[in-house]
Amino acid sequence: MIQAQNLTKHYGDKTAVSGATFTAQQGKVTGFLGPNGAGKSTTMRMAMGLDRPSEGSITINGKPLAEHKSPLREVGALLDARAAHPNRSAKAHLSAIAATHNIPKKRVDDVLELTGIAGVAHKPIKGYSLGMGQRLGIAVALLGDPETLIFDEPVNGLDPEGVKWVRQLCRALAAEGRTVFISSHLMSEMAQTADHLVVIGRGRIIADAPIEHLLNSTGENRVRVRTDAAESLVQALNGPGVTIVERDSSLLEVQGLTPRQIGQLALERQILLTELTPIAVTLEDAYLNLTHSEVEYHSGDGLSPLTQDQPETVHAMEGK
Numbered sequence: 566m567i568q569a570q571n572l573t574k575h576y577g578d579k580t581a582v583s584g585a586t587f588t589a590q591q592g593k594v595t596g597f598l599g600p601n602g603a604g605k606s607t608t609m610r611m612a613m614g615l616d617r618p619s620e621g622s623i624t625i626n627g628k629p630l631a632e633h634k635s636p637l638r639e640v641g642a643l644l645d646a647r648a649a650h651p652n653r654s655a656k657a658h659l660s661a662i663a664a665t666h667n668i669p670k671k672r673v674d675d676v677l678e679l680t681g682i683a684g685v686a687h688k689p690i691k692g693y694s695l696g697m698g699q700r701l702g703i704a705v706a707l708l709g710d711p712e713t714l715i716f717d718e719p720v721n722g723l724d725p726e727g728v729k730w731v732r733q734l735c736r737a738l739a740a741e742g743r744t745v746f747i748s749s750h751l752m753s754e755m756a757q758t759a760d761h762l763v764v765i766g767r768g769r770i771i772a773d774a775p776i777e778h779l780l781n782s783t784g785e786n787r788v789r790v791r792t793d794a795a796e797s798l799v800q801a802l803n804g805p806g807v808t809i810v811e812r813d814s815s816l817l818e819v820q821g822l823t824p825r826q827i828g829q830l831a832l833e834r835q836i837l838l839t840e841l842t843p844i845a846v847t848l849e850d851a852y853l854n855l856t857h858s859e860v861e862y863h864s865g866d867g868l869s870p871l872t873q874d875q876p877e878t879v880h881a882m883e884g885k
């Protein structure tokens with residue numbers, strides 16, 4: 566289990582992590598999600614004892630990592646896939662780590678097989694692709710057969726087959742009862758891998774919940790409605806708690822009413838609907854809504870995920 570309590574890290578004037586409190590449970594994949602520069606790597610480095618918290622703490626199975634007798638058997642981490650000597654082979658790299666941590670040689674062959682790099686195990690690491698380097702980093706993390714795994718952006722540079730493999734590996738490790746804590750800036754990836762999400766933005770934890778809770782708590786589903794009588798329909802639908810966005814002269818997006826209620830109100834006014842489509846809130850929408858104001862750098866106006874979709878008109882009647 567990983568537990569962060571009021572975890573804070575300042576670099577001079579810059580606060581990289583601010584009062585973060587969360588838990589990554591055993592037997593679960595916990596996704597650590599946030600935009601670039603949100604504080605994910607800093608948090609993971611503090612968990613591994615590579616950076617010291619300015620305030621608060623982060624513990625692995627109840628203690629800071631440095632207080633464990635065999636840290637490599639306690640936690641395995643992929644933090645920087647390039648952290649290996651370029652002229653060494655994967656086998657030599659893993660063997661050296663195994664030898665200094667009392668890990669049997671046989672385990673080196675096991676993790677080479679498990680990560681799919683046994684075929685290139687004797688080749689110098691400098692010739693490896695980014696994806697092969699990631700696999701080697703994961704092999705190092707698995708070497709001590711640890712109960713807790715921390716992977717910082719493990720799918721970076723992997724092809725679709727590699728991405729699927731990481732996903733399956735994380736699920737399998739959690740199914741064995743291990744704690745798997747994995748960072749990403751992509752919700753789509755986490756949605757398929759994680760049981761639980763901790764979302765961070767500008768160093769602050771902005772959500773900590775099972776995936777399905779996050780989805781349910783971030784806004785009602787909307788309904789897309791097409792009609793040639795948009796103006797009359799807006800009048801018919803408007804009411805307390807209803808928000809209507811006019812996408813164009815004949816297309817509305819309605820929040821706060823079910824498709825059935827919209828159909829009923831339209832029927833009462835004899836308004837013909839030519840489309841009535843529920844739009845589910847995707848995890849990606851939920852994530853963008855949560856993190857939009859927490860992104861350090863937004864793309865230019867035209868590219869910003871929420872501004873490209875700006876409605877022309879919004880009708881909202883709250884609490885009438």
Ligand SMILES: Nc1ncnc2c1ncn2[C@@H]1O[C@H](COP(=O)(O)OP(=O)(O)OP(=O)(O)O)[C@@H](O)[C@H]1O
Nearest residue numbers: 576579581599600601602603604605606607608750
């Ligand atoms: N050694 C450092 N000195 C100064 N600032 C730092 C240092 N390390 C990180 N930061 C800053 O702290 C903030 C958090 O960085 P961090 O690398 O933890 O974010 P991240 O969420 O992992 O981002 P990314 O997805 O881009 O790796 C950033 O603004 C970063 O510039």
